[in-house]
Amino acid sequence: MTDSPARKTRVALIFGGRSGEHSISAATAAGVMKAIDREAYDVLPIGISREGEWVLASGDGSQWQLGGASLPEITTESGTAIESLAEAGPVDVVFPLLHGPYGEDGTIQGLLELAGVPYVGAGVLASAVGMDKQYMKLVFAGHGLPVAPYVVVKPREWEQRPSRVIDRVQAELVFPVFVKPARAGSSLGVTRVDDLTGLADAIEEARYHDPKVLVEQGVDGREIECAVLGGRGGAAPRASVPGEIVVDHDADVFYDFDAKYAASSTARTEAPADLPDDVAERVRELAVEAFEAIGAEGLSRVDVFVTSAGDVILNEINTMPGFTPISMYSKMWEATGVPYTELVSELIELARERPTGLR
Template identity: 80%
Template sequence: MTDSPARKIRVALVFGGRSGEHAISAATAAGVMKAIDRDRYDVLPVGITREGRWVLASGDPAQWELSAGRLPEVTTDAGRELAGLNEVDDVDVVFPLLHGPYGEDGTIQGLLELAGVPYVGAGVLASAVGMDKQFMKLVFTGHGLPVGPYVVVKPRDWEHGQSEVVARVQAELKFPVFVKPARAGSSLGVTRVDDLTGLADAIEEARFHDPKVIVEEGIAGREIECAVLGGRGGAAPRASVPGEIVVDHAEAQFYDFEEKYSADSHARTQAPADLPDDVAARVRELAVQAFESIGAEGLSRVDVFVTPEGEVILNEINTLPGFTPISMYPQMWQASGISYPELIDELIRLALERPTGLR
């Protein structure tokens, strides 16, 4: 009599969602579907439509890939509609591949905590803090970490006192400034403003994505990123080699949504970044400090500026960074010796090792 084979670990890949980054989330799912070890894991693709409906989706990566002139989208026609993960038996771990609000901001993390289901990535509080640029910066400064000057524009501020907001930006910040939705990613709604004449329109553009807006003073320097991976068995987090976004400023002002995802991008990524050893070490040190300051777990990408004088200034942390095979987070770990399939495996193992609830 032979022993029955051990059951594979069942991983629910949750993607799509209600944010403006729906298509990017689907593309991330395609990359993970292709690379995950099918001998070890039983993959359950769960899509969330833009309206918030859950469906048991196709496991064919080609359906979810970005292509010229086509953005993938989860619809109720994509598979059997679900009431939620409670309709799916024996899910061992969830890998949320959602970006932006209703996925990266602690909402789905709270749902999974209530259900007692292990999941990849940061918990409720760290996810919420990492999504909100205002509170992220407050936590960073509370830990003595360096951030650039900024002004927060709350809905009431703008709706009842636009002139006061403009005056405050003029008084507190130097141009150029970058106007951003406070709780969005993938550079959606971000505008570079070189003088006061474009400020109001830029704030309105950002408010289309989020009623709360943040205006950041432009920092002259290189855009450097660093990937952080949680430590096993309570060990300290690990930092990758830094990477760099190199933008052809003759063709593009900054690394916006189009430059990130267009086939005709005027930006390129480079890992490892060409930095002096001491500056690279400072980037990695700050990345881990940022990760620990918000209580992140699993994975995060930390974005910084390196000034011409070698000063390192934190820009932001992304607790569910872009995770397609060509995204910077996997690229930086590839350059550090961990392949994309190995990275997926490590993140799942970290999630299974960690209990839900208070920890």
């Protein structure tokens, strides 16, 4: 009698979702589906439409890659509609490739915790803190980490006393400032404002994506990123070499949604970034400190500013960063010696060794 072969680990990729980053999430799933080690893992692709409908997706994911005439979209025509994860059959680990609200913010993490299903990435609290830039900065500052000045614009205050908001920004910050939704990513709704005349319109633009808004002090420095990966068996998190996205435009143009994803974008990535050794090491140290400050797990991308004096200031942490083969997170690890397929496998194995529940 021969032994039956060991069953492959069944991995559910959940992507799409109800946030403004729906299409980027689908593109991330396309990259993972193409690269995942099929000798080790069975893949179960589950898309979520913008209306919140769950679909057992068909195809190899190529239909969701970026670069076509339009951004990819998950609809009920993308596969077979299902009512719950249970309808998809047994799952060993979930890889939630969701960006933004309703996925990256602790919501699906809470669902998976309740179901007792292992999953890739940060837990409920870390996901929620990482998604909300106000509380992210409060946690960073509470751990003594450097952050730039900012003003929080809450819905009631803006709707009832907008002049008070304008006065606070003028009193506490120096132009230029960046106005952004408090709980969104991919630079959606972000506007650079150089004087008071554009501030109100910029706040309204950000409020289209989130009723709570942050106005952040502009920092005169380079935007540098660093990828963090959880450690195995209780080991410390690991940081990649830093990377930099260089936008070949006028200096006043920042790295917005179009610069990231438009086919005509002239932005390019450099990994490793051209930094002095001591500054690069400080970026890596600060990235790990930010990761641990919010209690992140699995993966995160930490974005910082490096000033001309060599000071490093935290901008934000992304607990489920863009994860296509050409995303900065993947490219920084590739430059550090961890290729994309190996990175996907490492994240799945990190999730498998971590229990759900309190830890």
